[in-house]
Amino acid sequence: MKAYFNNIYQSLSTIMVGMSITIKQMFRKSVTIQYPEQRLQLPERERNRLFVNMEDCIGCDQCAKACPVSCIDIDTVKVVPGDIVGKTGTTSQGKKKALHVTSFTIDFAKCCFCQLCVFPCPTECIYMTDVFEYSTYARKDLKYQFSDLTPEQGEQKKKMLADFNAEQDKKKAQAAEEAAKKAAETKAAENKGETKTESDNTKES
Ligand code: SF4
Numbered sequence: 001m002k003a004y005f006n007n008i009y010q011s012l013s014t015i016m017v018g019m020s021i022t023i024k025q026m027f028r029k030s031v032t033i034q035y036p037e038q039r040l041q042l043p044e045r046e047r048n049r050l051f052v053n054m055e056d057c058i059g060c061d062q063c064a065k066a067c068p069v070s071c072i073d074i075d076t077v078k079v080v081p082g083d084i085v086g087k088t089g090t091t092s093q094g095k096k097k098a099l100h101v102t103s104f105t106i107d108f109a110k111c112c113f114c115q116l117c118v119f120p121c122p123t124e125c126i127y128m129t130d131v132f133e134y135s136t137y138a139r140k141d142l143k144y145q146f147s148d149l150t151p152e153q154g155e156q157k158k159k160m161l162a163d164f165n166a167e168q169d170k171k172k173a174q175a176a177e178e179a180a181k182k183a184a185e186t187k188a189a190e191n192k193g194e195t196k197t198e199s200d201n202t203k204e205s
């Protein structure tokens with residue numbers, strides 16, 4: 001009989017303890033938010049998706065070299081005389097651009113958001129943004145292209161450089177040919193002079 005009442009007491013006291021905790025929580029301030037309608041303020045210096053301001057990128061490759069997972073790929077082409085990079089040929093700090101950045105990709109499927117690429121950039125044009133919602137269905141869609149040149153424009157810049165190099169090589173070959181010709185002419189003239197002197201000497205003796 002005593003055990004019977006003891007069990008009833010245990011059940012009621014357990015329910016009371018549980019209910020008291022529930023009632024206490026009902027009056028506490030909510031710690032959850034209705035995301036995405038409600039958003040928490042991001043902390044200062046948060047690390048999210050990177051952005052590259054191509055207006056200021058000089059294609060120096062420092063960021064790619066610093067990346068521990070090699071997720072930055074940069075292709076550049078030298079600027080030929082008479083051509084300029086972008087609209088002005090300089091960065092916003094007035095630094096001259098000597099390279100066309102024909103491709104600048106960051107694979108965010110590999111990026112570990114270490115931020116090591118940001119610090120070596122001499123023009124501070126690669127930086128973390130506050131964008132963290134960019135999930136995709138396919139991994140390939142996480143490879144972002146930042147170059148402001150289309151693939152066709154990139155090919156055109158490569159062709160311009162190839163044509164310029166070919167022209168330079170041709171000029172060098174022509175100059176070498178002319179120099180060789182001149183040298184041969186000079187030698188022939190010298191030989192002629194020596195022969196004449198020898199025949200004059202023979203006549204005199
Ligand atoms: S944040 Fe780190 S992993 Fe991501 S691109 Fe920069 S260096 Fe590479």
Ligand code: SF4
Binds near residue numbers: 060063
């Ligand atoms: S370090 Fe900066 S300037 Fe150099 S390639 Fe990277 S983003 Fe461009």
